[in-house]
Amino acid sequence: MNARFVSMQRLLDRPVSLTGRLLVLVAVVVLLAGATLPLWRISLVAPQYAEGLTLDMYAYQIVAGNDGQDLAEINTLNHYIGMKHIAQADFLEMKLLPFAIGVFALLALRAVAVGTIMSLVDLAMLFTYFGVFSLGSFAYRLYSYGHHLDPAAPMTIEPFMPVVFGSQQIANFVQTSLPLAGTLCMVGFFLLLITATWSSVREARREAA
Amino acid sequence: MTTRASLLIGSSLAAALLLTAACNPPGGTKSASSDSSLAAKSFVAPGQKDEFYLFYSGGHSGQVYVAGLPSMRHISTIPVFAPYPATGYGFDVESKAMMGQFTWGDVHHPGLSQTDGLYDGRWLFVNDNANNRIARIDLRDFKTKQIFGPIPNSSGSHGSSFLTENSEYVLVASRFSVPLPKGRYADVAKYKDEFNGMVSGIKIDAKTGEMSVGWQVLTPPFNWDLGSTGKGPSSGWAFWTSYNSEMAHETLEATSTQSERDYAAVVNWRAAEQAVKDGKATMLDGVPVIDPAKVPGVMYFLPVPKSPHGIDTDPSGRWIASSGKLQPVTSVFDFEKIKKAIDARTFDGEVRGVPVIKHAAVIEGEVPVGLGPLHTQFDGKGNAYTSLYIESAVAKWTLPPWNDQQKKDLNGIVTDKIPVHFNIGHLVVGGSDTKKPYGKYLVAMNKLSKGRHISVGPSQPESSQLIDLEGGKMTMLYEAYTEPEPHFAQILKVDAIAPIEVYPKAENTNPNAVWSADQARITRTGNKVDVRMMAIRSRFVPDKIEVRAGDEVTIHVTNSEQTTDMIHGLGIGEHNINVVVDPGETKTVKFTAGKAGVFPFYCTNFCSALHQEMQGYLGVKP
Numbered sequence: 085m086n087a088r089f090v091s092m093q094r095l096l097d098r099p100v101s102l103t104g105r106l107l108v109l110v111a112v113v114v115l116l117a118g119a120t121l122p123l124w125r126i127s128l129v130a131p132q133y134a135e136g137l138t139l140d141m142y143a144y145q146i147v148a149g150n151d152g153q154d155l156a157e158i159n160t161l162n163h164y165i166g167m168k169h170i171a172q173a174d175f176l177e178m179k180l181l182p183f184a185i186g187v188f189a190l191l192a193l194r195a196v197a198v199g200t201i202m203s204l205v206d207l208a209m210l211f212t213y214f215g216v217f218s219l220g221s222f223a224y225r226l227y228s229y230g231h232h233l234d235p236a237a238p239m240t241i242e243p244f245m246p247v248v249f250g251s252q253q254i255a256n257f258v259q260t261s262l263p264l265a266g267t268l269c270m271v272g273f274f275l276l277l278i279t280a281t282w283s284s285v286r287e288a289r290r291e292a293a
Numbered sequence: 294m295t296t297r298a299s300l301l302i303g304s305s306l307a308a309a310l311l312l313t314a315a316c317n318p319p320g321g322t323k324s325a326s327s328d329s330s331l332a333a334k335s336f337v338a339p340g341q342k343d344e345f346y347l348f349y350s351g352g353h354s355g356q357v358y359v360a361g362l363p364s365m366r367h368i369s370t371i372p373v374f375a376p377y378p379a380t381g382y383g384f385d386v387e388s389k390a391m392m393g394q395f396t397w398g399d400v401h402h403p404g405l406s407q408t409d410g411l412y413d414g415r416w417l418f419v420n421d422n423a424n425n426r427i428a429r430i431d432l433r434d435f436k437t438k439q440i441f442g443p444i445p446n447s448s449g450s451h452g453s454s455f456l457t458e459n460s461e462y463v464l465v466a467s468r469f470s471v472p473l474p475k476g477r478y479a480d481v482a483k484y485k486d487e488f489n490g491m492v493s494g495i496k497i498d499a500k501t502g503e504m505s506v507g508w509q510v511l512t513p514p515f516n517w518d519l520g521s522t523g524k525g526p527s528s529g530w531a532f533w534t535s536y537n538s539e540m541a542h543e544t545l546e547a548t549s550t551q552s553e554r555d556y557a558a559v560v561n562w563r564a565a566e567q568a569v570k571d572g573k574a575t576m577l578d579g580v581p582v583i584d585p586a587k588v589p590g591v592m593y594f595l596p597v598p599k600s601p602h603g604i605d606t607d608p609s610g611r612w613i614a615s616s617g618k619l620q621p622v623t624s625v626f627d628f629e630k631i632k633k634a635i636d637a638r639t640f641d642g643e644v645r646g647v648p649v650i651k652h653a654a655v656i657e658g659e660v661p662v663g664l665g666p667l668h669t670q671f672d673g674k675g676n677a678y679t680s681l682y683i684e685s686a687v688a689k690w691t692l693p694p695w696n697d698q699q700k701k702d703l704n705g706i707v708t709d710k711i712p713v714h715f716n717i718g719h720l721v722v723g724g725s726d727t728k729k730p731y732g733k734y735l736v737a738m739n740k741l742s743k744g745r746h747i748s749v750g751p752s753q754p755e756s757s758q759l760i761d762l763e764g765g766k767m768t769m770l771y772e773a774y775t776e777p778e779p780h781f782a783q784i785l786k787v788d789a790i791a792p793i794e795v796y797p798k799a800e801n802t803n804p805n806a807v808w809s810a811d812q813a814r815i816t817r818t819g820n821k822v823d824v825r826m827m828a829i830r831s832r833f834v835p836d837k838i839e840v841r842a843g844d845e846v847t848i849h850v851t852n853s854e855q856t857t858d859m860i861h862g863l864g865i866g867e868h869n870i871n872v873v874v875d876p877g878e879t880k881t882v883k884f885t886a887g888k889a890g891v892f893p894f895y896c897t898n899f900c901s902a903l904h905q906e907m908q909g910y911l912g913v914k915p
Contacts, residue, residue, distance in 0.1 A: 153855045160830055160854070164903070238831075238903055 096202040098288040104280035105196045108204070111276035112192045118269025119143050119185045124222065125264050126246070128158065128257045139170070141222070142266065143181040146172045166237025167229055177221060184214055192277075201288070204281040211274055223248045226261075335759055335771040337364040345723060346785045347736060348417055349757070350400040352778030357403060357419055357430065362723075362734055362784060365759055365773035373428045373437045374398025374421050381862060381873030382437075385880040391440045399423040402519075402719075402781040404454035404463060406497070410524045410728035414790040416502050417783065418463045420453035427454055427463060427495055429502050432790050441504040445578035446473050446491045452520040452533045455726070462494035462507055462562060464522065466533045470514030474578035484542035488514040491582070492533055492592075494562050506580040508565040510592050513645050514540050515556060516549070519603050519668075524728060525610025527628040529563040534601040534615055538644075550619065554596040557604055557615060559631060559650065564591045586646025593635060594644055596652045598624055598659075603668035607677070608728050612657070612692055614677060616666035622659040623666050623679050625693060630655040658695065660703050662688040663710065668781075670722035672762055673730035676708075680717040680737065686710050687720060687737055687760065689767060711767040713737040713758050714745050722762065723784030731786060735760040735767070738779040746774060755779060794857040796877030803879040805849035810834045822886075824848040828861035828874060830901040833894070836909030844886045851879040862897030865911060873898050889915035 100108065122140035129136040137158050138149035148155035159169045172178060188211060195203045231243040244254060251260040337343055343361025351358050355375030359368050375397045376383025383392055398421035406416040417430040426442030427450065444450060444465060452466030470488040472479040479487035489511055496507030515535035523530035538555045541548030568574055568588045574581030585592035597604070598617025605614050606628075613626040633639070634655050640648040665683025671692070672678070679688045689709040691699070699706050719738045723731035742756035754774040761768040798808065807813045807827045813834040816823045822844050827834045828851065840846055852861045852874040863882070864871040872880045896907035 157856050160856075164830075238906075 095285065095288055096200065096205065098201050098284065100195055100199040100201060100204060100280065101284040101287040103287070104204070104284040105199070107276050107280035107283065108192050108196050108199070111273045111280070112189050112196070114269050114276060115185060115189055115192070115273040118266045118273065119182060121266035121269060122147065122264040123266035123270070124261065126259065126261045128259055130256045130258070133257075140264065142178075143185060144178050146170070146175070146178075164237060164239045165241050166234030166239075168232060168234075170229065175225075177218070177225075181218065188214070188273075201281060201284050204277055204284065208274060208277045208281065211277065215270060215274070219248075331768065331770055334761060334768075335363040335365065337361065337366070342787065344787060345731070345734070346787060346790075347721075347782055348403050348405075348785065349736075349738070349775060349779040349782035350403050350419060351776050352401070352780055353397065353399045353423075354777055355398040355400060355421075356776070357400060357417070358776050358779075359435070360773070360775070362736070363759055363770065365736075365757065365771050367773075367776065369435065370776070371430055371435055371437065373400060373419060373430065374424075374426070374440070378871050379873070381871055381880065384870055385872045385882055387881065388437070391437065393440070395424050395426075397423070398426060398428075400780070401451060402454055403783045404456045404726075405783045405785060406460040406502075407456050407458055407727060408460065410458040412724065412727055412783075412785055412789060413460070414785065415460075416497075418454035418456065420450045420465065422449055422451045422468065425450045425467075427465060427504060429497075429504060431502070432792065434793055434796070438502065439504060441495065443475075444493065444495070445506065445580045446475065446489075446509055446582060447493055448475065449516075452492070452517045455520045455522050455531075457494075457522045457531070457562065458524045458528065458728075460497050460499070462496055462531075463504070464520045464531055464533070465493040465495055466517035466520060466558075467491045467512075468516050468518065470516070473511075481542050484514055485540045488542075490514050490517055490535075492517060492520075492531075492558055492560060494531070494565060508562070508569045508574065509577075509580060509582045510558075510560060510565060511582055511584050512558065512592075512647075513538075516545075517558070518601065521604055521606045521613075521726065523606055523610055523628065524608075526632065527606060527610045527613070529561060530628070531558075531560045531562045532604045532606065532613060533558045533560070534597060534604045536600045550600055553599055554652070555599050555601055555617075556594040556644070556649070557597045557601065559593040559595050559635075561591055564588075584646075592647050594647050594649045595626065595631070595655065596641070596649065598622065602666075605669045605671070606726070607671045607692055608673050608725070608730055610728075614669040614679070616662070616669065616679060618665050618667055618682060621661060621664050621666070623662045623669060623677075623690075624659050625657040626655050627657045627693070630657070657693050658700065658703050660690050660706060662690060662707060667717070668719050670720055670725040670735065671730055672722050672732035673724070674732060676762075678720060678722060678735055678762075678767075680713075680720040682716055682718065682740075685715045685717060685739075686712050687717065687735065687767065709766050711760060711769060713739055713760075713769075714742065714756060714772070716740040719779070719781040721782040721784055723786070731784065732762050734770075734784070735762055736782060736784070738775065738782065740778075742774065745772065794876075795855050796875060798853075798855055798877050801851075801877055801879060803849070803851070805881070806851045806879040807834075807849075808851065808853045820844050822846045826850040826863075828852050828863065828896065828907075829854060830859065831896070831903035831907040833863070833896075833907065833909045837912070838909070839912040839914065840886045841914045842886055842889050845883070846886055847881060847883050849879055849881045850874055852876050859900060860898045861900050861907070863894060864897040865894040866892045868892060868911075871897055886911075886913045889913050 124141040127136045127138045137154040140147040226246040230246050345362035347360040347362050357371040372382035382388050400419045401422050404418045405412045420427050425444045429439045431438045447467045448471045449468030451468035455464040467490045470490045472487050473489045493509045494507040495504050516537045518534045520533040534557045537549035569581045573588045574583045597615045598620040600619045601617045616623045634650050639651045639654045641651045662679045663681040663684045667680045669677050669679045691706040717737045717739050722735050737758045739756045757775040759771040761770050807825045813827045822840050850863050854876040862873040874880050892911045
């Protein structure tokens with residue numbers, strides 16, 4: 085048993101393979117691209133909003149459709165049910181996410197330079213936690229908007245959970261929430277890390293054999 | 294054949310004749326089309342859009358109406374010379390100031406701005422025949438932006454609003470002569486000597502569209518009627534018809550119809566422009582007036598069949614069609630010959646110093662179109678369409694050049710005729726006054742509609758009919774009841790313009806605009822109360838205004854929405870105030886608080902589910 089831990093430890097201490105380093109380098113580029121691209125889109129479609137009202141969530145900003153007007157429109161509509169105004173300034177995530185992505189990029193670059201398989205494993209694990217936490221936080225945001233409704237609002241509706249992934253009907257609107265290119269980049273970063281790890285492990289075993 | 298059989302046949306024939314006679318006496322054109330396949334040609338399905346705009350004048354309603362073609366549906370009204378509570382026009386400070394002392398106008402001939410002889414989709418100009426004004430509508434937001442006038446030295450602005458090929462000028466001509474300058478009294482009995490007419494070029498600022506008087510040409514007291522501008526060989530020239538070259542001043546119906554011919558004015562507007570630059574004009578009532586007797590080369594007279602109405606230049610700019618409403622022909626003049634006649638001085642004397650061009654030297658032919666010809670439009674494919682008022686029909690004929698056989702019998706060039714219902718005035722073919730007409734459709738604007746519609750009592754509507762020009766024969770497609778009273782119209786392809794649907798917040802420079810509740814406020818200076826109000830779904834901020842009787846109250850209301858069709862109105866009970874504010878717009882109303890009391894104000898333009906709740910109170914303390 086102990087020998088197995090030792091061999092695992094030896095494997096984890098092996099340097100990242102050349103292919104692996106190149107893959108991590110690509111992963112950094114993909115990660116940084118993802119930081120500039122929209123992560124998620126929430127859209128609202130109703131008969132009188134046939135072209136839809138859209139909010140694109142970025143790591144660092146909210147971009148509303150129709151030159152930003154859609155956010156004002158969503159807020160105007162939401163005031164009838166007493167939903168809190170959606171304002172970018174309230175999103176602490178939009179300050180933390182760019183910082184976290186920067187940290188991940190630096191750690192990945194360190195792996196490219198002097199990394200061991202262990203550092204890739206750490207990176208992938210931390211990034212998974214980061215991803216799950218961010219998604220959870222996003223869902224909690226939506227939950228909060230749907231549940232903290234002003235009781236003095238003109239319309240009283242049951243508190244609701246806006247859909248995070250997929251579509252649902254809310255009154256006259258069909259709300260759709262789906263990932264965009266930025267999220268795909270994040271997933272791509274993770275998959276590239278896994279591939280780099282796998283390629284380094286394979287090469288390490290080949291050399292050992 | 295037996296006697297009995299003959300009797301039988303004879304009596305049944307007689308019975309049949311009697312029957313048909315009773316149903317439909319010969320000569321009537323009340324026919325109703327029952328070919329339902331035609332319906333598809335003007336049908337625009339729910340949710341589908343029309344291909345063309347039809348901007349038609351509303352005559353003495355003072356407004357311009359917008360319909361779609363081919364559906365003929367009335368889509369919108371553009372208020373110009375008369376208040377229109379539906380859009381709050383004529384109630385706010387700005388539109389009130391623009392309308393000045395008048396609350397009506399008589400809109401006649403809409404003219405689209407042009408660049409290089411084609412519609413450029415910037416502005417629509419319309420004239421007010423009653424108060425001698427001309428208005429500019431911006432096609433970016435379909436709003437009236439300037440009302441220019443009363444124009445000095447011009448009375449009865451009828452021969453308007455015809456645009457030159459690069460919108461340098463919009464033409465104006467006086468239908469009614471008066472003693473000049475305006476404001477001077479003279480006995481009508483001295484009409485010939487004391488009264489004068491005037492043709493004018495109203496200059497249009499190329500950037501802003503702002504109008505000012507460019508030049509005026511003094512004329513004898515003829516009644517200037519309609520006009521058109523030149524292009525191609527006639528570039529730089531303008532044409533107007535007149536009636537009453539007899540210069541009669543009473544019972545014109547008889548006294549002005551004695552001569553066989555009246556005069557058209559042929560004006561070299563570039564020469565007029567130059568004459569003003571060269572200081573050859575005299576200032577009269579603050580504007581430059583050219584006396585054509587003293588400045589040769591500016592104006593010529595062209596004899597046309599008596600009491601003419603329309604004078605229309607074809608898309609090539611070479612052929613000019615003018616119809617004398619009392620003669621069954623349309624005269625076609627060749628501008629190249631007119632130019633030659635002017636250069637060679639082929640004149641037939643002069644009238645008050647203005648040379649009269651020899652008619653025989655410039656006439657190309659008189660086309661026997663039918664009874665009561667008025668206006669001619671062109672499809673750009675070599676065809677002309679003339680409205681026949683008396684005959685209630687549209688005649689289609691072929692433009693020159695004609696071959697020898699055609700020239701021998703001009704009856705042959707009238708290729709088609711279609712009845713219209715009834716007594717057609719103007720007609721319009723899309724782009725007829727440009728170098729490249731759209732053709733495709735013709736709209737006949739009829740003066741009488743009697744018997745065509747479900748009865749609505751003695752105030753009868755005007756009918757307009759849509760005629761298909763594609764295919765060899767004209768086909769009647771549809772008829773609609775256009776708001777009174779369409780005189781002329783312009784057709785514009787829908788994709789030629791891209792109107793805005795909200796006023797962008799960034800463009801609102803009004804210092805009193807408010808965009809959030811905390812910017813709204815009421816301030817008092819002495820007895821002046823200033824309210825900066827925000828209107829947004831579904832409230833006014835503030836919704837309580839307290840003043841004292843006698844206060845001068847100013848309310849600046851901003852619709853702080855940026856959403857298409859989210860329009861709010863502000864109507865104040867018993868105060869004769871209703872403004873309607875488009876998204877992103879700020880409007881100002883002013884009034885003096887009168888009697889004490891509490892007066893509700895509310896949103897007049899339905900906005901949202903809680904529109905009814907969008908209200909407030911104006912409290913007036915004694």
